[in-house]
Amino acid sequence: MQALWFFNTLVRIWVSEVEGQDGLSVMEHWAPFGDSPPLHIHHTEDQVFIVLEGAIRFFVGDTSRLALPFEEILGPKGVPHTHQVESPEGARWVTVNAHRDFERFVRAISRPAEREELPPPAGPPTPEEMERIARIAETYGIEFVGPPLG
Template sequence: MTAPPADIRRLWFLDTLVLIRVSHLDGADGISVLEHRARQGDSPPLHIHRTEDEIFHVLEGRLRFRIAETERHAGAGEILLAPRRIPHTYRVESSEARFLTITGGRDFERMIRGLGRPATADALPMPAGPPTPEQARALEEACGRHDILLVGPPLG
């Protein structure tokens, strides 16, 4: 799979819509700000970023986070930090959620670009559902190429 060009800023990533608001290529510090829109139940596998802290800022909806061994709910306006090398994940608890992820490197954005595909609309991709075995393998490979380690299942 070929990554979308750097000028593509609207991607479908699995069952989510990701808008690249600030690319790591835009400034000198490598900061990346991605806006995510996801359906209820969306939950990535428990994972570790080896090179980047990840900041979550909830814009709309409600999410449940697991960071290390701690679970916490967060709603609009709340911000959480998932430090690098610490296992974390989330689950969308409301019907939909919008949130930002902010990282200080390029790995997370590159992984999203590497697995995402250009979105043809400002809508969530269809059909929705758990990843196919092929999608799960592609996710694991993309994460591995970008210093992200999958270490457990999504939140149930």
């Protein structure tokens, strides 16, 4: 199982998009308290989020929901969504991606994890870094439409 440092999180790829015929991808995420990606839209794939540990507030479209362990949230293709880790100890969840683009995006901007733990905190990307990341995201059908939470 490959482990990557993706921003301030650790991602383990359980099932890679190259293993099957349909591009299905299953990834485990481990993130610290307060972690939140920019509000974004996936134009090519649905996502299912399943919380394993901790508490995560998900915003999907106009809906806000706190998800606890063994609860799931659907992030439909074309609907803006984001999340924020609310548990002080951080959170772990699984993302099931219906297509290959999110996994490819994660691989494109991540680095191999040096150890099976969260990376050293790097803080938010600079505006220049965010522009570069947004351009990369667009090549994988992901559009940033708002800031992170918090």
